[in-house]
Amino acid sequence: MRINKVSLVLGRRGTGKTYYIKKVIRSFLVRMLKVLVVDTLDHPSYAGVKTIQPSGIARMRAGDCCRCWGSDTDGILAACENFKNGLLVIEDATKFIEGRLQDSVKRLVYDSKQKNVDIIFIFHGFVACPPALFRICDNILMFKTGDTPDVRKNDLPAFEEVVKAHNAVMADKNPYAHKLVNVY
Amino acid sequence: MELPSRDFFAEIENEQTTDEFINELNEDTRIVEEPEITDEPEPEPEEIHLDDEPEPDQEPKQERFCTYDEEAALYVNLLSDSQKVFLPKLLEKRIITDRDRDLHDQIENATGAVEITKEHERAQNKFEFLEDYKDNVELSDDEKETIRKPLAACLQMWQSSPSPTYALLFAVVTVEFSRAMPFFSKDFKKK
Numbered sequence: 001m002r003i004n005k006v007s008l009v010l011g012r013r014g015t016g017k018t019y020y021i022k023k024v025i026r027s028f029l030v031r032m033l034k035v036l037v038v039d040t041l042d043h044p045s046y047a048g049v050k051t052i053q054p055s056g057i058a059r060m061r062a063g064d065c066c067r068c069w070g071s072d073t074d075g076i077l078a079a080c081e082n083f084k085n086g087l088l089v090i091e092d093a094t095k096f097i098e099g100r101l102q103d104s105v106k107r108l109v110y111d112s113k114q115k116n117v118d119i120i121f122i123f124h125g126f127v128a129c130p131p132a133l134f135r136i137c138d139n140i141l142m143f144k145t146g147d148t149p150d151v152r153k154n155d156l157p158a159f160e161e162v163v164k165a166h167n168a169v170m171a172d173k174n175p176y177a178h179k180l181v182n183v184y
Numbered sequence: 185m186e187l188p189s190r191d192f193f194a195e196i197e198n199e200q201t202t203d204e205f206i207n208e209l210n211e212d213t214r215i216v217e218e219p220e221i222t223d224e225p226e227p228e229p230e231e232i233h234l235d236d237e238p239e240p241d242q243e244p245k246q247e248r249f250c251t252y253d254e255e256a257a258l259y260v261n262l263l264s265d266s267q268k269v270f271l272p273k274l275l276e277k278r279i280i281t282d283r284d285r286d287l288h289d290q291i292e293n294a295t296g297a298v299e300i301t302k303e304h305e306r307a308q309n310k311f312e313f314l315e316d317y318k319d320n321v322e323l324s325d326d327e328k329e330t331i332r333k334p335l336a337a338c339l340q341m342w343q344s345s346p347s348p349t350y351a352l353l354f355a356v357v358t359v360e361f362s363r364a365m366p367f368f369s370k371d372f373k374k375k
Contacts, residue, residue: 005209020203022196025188027206048192065188087209118209141205180205 004112006136008129009122011143016176017122018045020141021089024120025065034060034086037067038076040095054079060086077104084115093121094128101132109136131155134183142169143178157183283307 011017025035036057037046052066057079060066068076073096080088081104088108090096097105112119121137123129125145134140134155142165149162156162158181165179287307291298298304 007205007209019195022193023203024206024209026193026196027210046192048189050188139205139208180208182208 004116005118005138006109006112007118007120007139007141008133008137009120009141009143010125010129010145011178012124012146014175015143015145016178017143018091019176020143020178021120021122024087025089028087029063029065034062034083035065035089036060036080036083036086037065037089037091038080038096039067039069039091040071040073041092042069043067043091046091058082074102074104077102077108080104080108081111083117086117088117088119090119090121093123097121097130097133099130101130126152138182138184140181140183141178142166142181144169144175284311 009017009021025037028035037049039046042051046067049065049067052060052068054068054070054072054076056066057068060083062085068079070076077096108117108119111117121129121133125147126149127147129152131152131154134152135157140162142162145166149156149159149166153159162181162183165181169177169179284307287304288311291300291304291308
């Protein structure tokens with residue numbers, strides 16, 4: 001039986017995160033799964049994707065790719081609870097998630113299996129990501145970051161593995177280098 | 185279907201999705217459609233054989249190397265496993281089952297008020313689709329060939345670059361192809 005994934009994508013600006021996410025999105029759409037990207041701003045990288053209101057999330061159909069953006073982060077997160085069977089991308093998740101995880105975020109994560117949803121949280125680095133998310137995520141995909149895993153030493157499962165992968169990414173001359181670590 | 189514009193995927197058009205992370209996220213079969221609540225289970229789609237015997241009042245058909253069903257299956261077999269998820273779902277929306285016919289009859293022959301469920305609506309949609317295109321079913325061989333060629337071209341493009349744009353294009357052409365080939369329903373062929 002397939003287990004839905006909760007993934008963290010970490011990387012500073014210009015390291016290729018959005019480029020990479022487009023490939024992930026394409027892989028879902030080719031399989032006629034839904035994709036929803038949420039953001040606080042009208043992100044130019046997603047200009048080609050139709051914007052919907054939070055109330056429209058529940059009406060998304062198989063194979064739809066939409067984005068929902070706005071300053072009402074709580075309202076958007078609450079509406080995301082109606083999203084099923086697809087991929088949910090939380091762009092610039094720092095703006096959505098506080099240091100202590102809101103109940104709405106916890107519900108998204110804990111209900112992801114029942115709703116058949118994969119979730120990707122995108123952060124600019126280790127410090128920006130709340131410790132609680134490290135403890136409940138399945139994957140960490142690391143691009144080049146401005147900080148190191150050491151700042152989350154006590155919260156990172158598979159810490160040694162994360163450090164090793166991060167060191168390899170930082171040492172790589174390719175500015176878009178990235179490594180995946182399966183935390184669980 | 186709401187798909188991103190072609191520009192959105194332009195920069196990754198030639199990129200393959202063989203990355204470890206992407207493979208992991210796509211590692212298994214998923215639910216493609218929302219689960220639907222019905223009073224009784226949907227019957228299995230009836231197996232349809234269209235070319236068993238020609239209708240007595242029809243001209244003898246040109247000999248074919250396979251039936252339309254088999255030909256459709258050949259196209260399906262050209263798809264990759266992930267692409268195969270898509271096409272049967274598309275055809276499933278078009279093939280009329282006995283259950284659909286019962287639901288359709290319930291509405292058409294009702295003498296009093298009938299509670300219209302989502303299942304009724306789906307069945308009606310299938311009939312309306314056929315109604316729209318029934319005049320186009322009997323195409324000439326040349327016309328069928330005209331439709332078959334773009335289907336093959338779309339398949340080739342989609343396989344070389346599995347973008348949603350081509351997926352959509354393929355879907356459109358497949359519907360065109362489907363409506364030219366009378367494999368929707370046994371009864372429909374008799375009309």
